[in-house]
Amino acid sequence: MxxxxxxxxxxxxxxxxxxxxxxxxxxxxxxxxxxxxxxxPKVLGRGHNQRVxxxxxxxxxxxxxxxxAGRLVGSVYKNTCLYTTLSPCxxxxxxxxxxxxxxxxxxxxHSFRGKGEELLRSRGVEVVxxxxxxxRGYFCEWIRRNEGLWNEDIGV
Numbered sequence: 001m002x003x004x005x006x007x008x009x010x011x012x013x014x015x016x017x018x019x020x021x022x023x024x025x026x027x028x029x030x031x032x033x034x035x036x037x038x039x040x041p042k043v044l045g046r047g048h049n050q051r052v053x054x055x056x057x058x059x060x061x062x063x064x065x066x067x068x069a070g071r072l073v074g075s076v077y078k079n080t081c082l083y084t085t086l087s088p089c090x091x092x093x094x095x096x097x098x099x100x101x102x103x104x105x106x107x108x109x110h111s112f113r114g115k116g117e118e119l120l121r122s123r124g125v126e127v128v129x130x131x132x133x134x135x136r137g138y139f140c141e142w143i144r145r146n147e148g149l150w151n152e153d154i155g156v
Contacts, residue, residue: 006081008105008130011035014046015083015107016135018061022048028153029142032065032084034101036076044080045069051153060153061085062092066099077101085135088116089154097123104128107135111143112154 011033018031028049036042047064050056059067062084077099087109088096093116096104103126109117110131120127143150 006035006037006041008083008128011041011043011081011083012085012105012107012130012132012135014043015061015085016132016138018046018048018065019085019135019138022050022053022061023142025050025053027052028146028149029139030061030084030086032061032082034065034069035081035083037079037081037103044072044076049153052149058091060089060092062088063095066095074100081105083107086111086139087113087129088120089114090116092116093119096120096125102126105130107132108139110136111139 015031015033019029023029030049032047033043034045036044045065045068047061047068049061050059050064080101081103082096082101083105085107087106104120105128107130109129117127
């Protein structure tokens, strides 16, 4: 991966917009953006959790984002960064590892934090947690109002 300056906050804002879009659709407010780290950086895909909207068992934000990026050759993923508003679950962590995405930026990890972050780090993925107060507040309030739906999403 080529070292270059990337505006993590701007791309996280895009992921947060995806999260809010998901909530407006009646779904779970988690968003993701996949960015190719070239000069200038290029958004390859955007997505949000659509388990409710599409009655899907697996369509988390990160999975939707990678799906929306389309079919890419493996070498493309090696120079990307995945921005996600919430710490990735085991399934989404597996997707990141499968495609060799080398960098993941997380909006907040207070609302949910499985073992994904540690697994990613142990496999050489750079993990950055922004601990964004606005994203955390938005999501905590959503969970408070939608506890049953949230528990369903995380498999409780």
